[in-house]
Amino acid sequence: MIELRHLRYAVAVAEEGHITRAAARLGIQQPPLSQQIRALEAAIGAPLFRRQPRGVELTAAGRAFVGKARAILRDADLAVEAARRASRGQEGQLAIGFTSSAAFHPFVTGVMREMRERAPAITLSLEEASTGELIAAVEADRLDAAFVRAPGERLENDHASARRGDGGRIAGPSSARPQGHPPADFAGLARRRAADPLPPSDRARPL
Structure with a gap:
């Protein structure tokens, strides 16, 4: 198996x-590397290198293989980095709701702008609806969070929420409860959603 x-x-x-220099670069001994290259060539069924008195050079098969190998290794590195970004809440997708009155509020636009600056790889899906519809969407797990203006009693009983100075709130899962300021909360929510999506029952608890 390759x-x-x-x-x-x-x-x-x-x-x-040169195999000896390659072995030093890889941090292994030259004989095992030579054996691995021969095993690789046997698995492929074609020589990849032409042995010379002072080194090796690629065959036609070797050039084709190494070109594809570089691309695969780059993709593997990108996959690892993408997984790490997702685990840190720096990549993924969030569905955010807002009321028409909140759409252009400086607080909301500031939160969204800072979120895009701090976690540009997170895709934001935005939905405008009434407060009742947004709360229902959060309860049904169709939205990850919502900017709403609503009586405190319903939010306190049914949602994790963050009170703003003007009476507005951010409603969302309890995993996103504020720790400093909202952009960090959304990054944490993205991290949780990527690692272990929250069931609706865990997304409707008071702070």
Whole structure:
């Protein structure tokens, strides 16, 4: 079976043009590297390198293989980084609701702007609706959070919420309860949603 390490071995040998130098770069001994390259060539069914007195050079098959190997290794690195960003709440998707009166409020626009600046890889899906519809959407797990203006009693009983100075609120799952300021909460929510989506019952608890 060809593994990622075999791709790294082949790329290193191709770039160094010498198995001993490639082994030093990879932090392994030269004999095991030579064995791995031979095993790789056997698995492929074609020689990848032409042995020379002072090194190696790629064959036609080797050039084709190494070109694809580089692309695969780049994709693997990108996949690892994407997973790390998602675990930190820096990548993913959030569905955010707002009332028409909240859409252009400086608080709301400031939160959304800072969210995009701090976590640009998070895709925001925005929905405008009435307060009642937004609360129902959060309860039904169709929205991750919502900017609403509503009587405090319903939000206190049914939702994690953050009170604003002008009476407005941010309603959302209890995992997103404010820790400083809202943009950080949304990043934390994205992190939770990517790792372990919250059931509706866990998204309707008071602070």
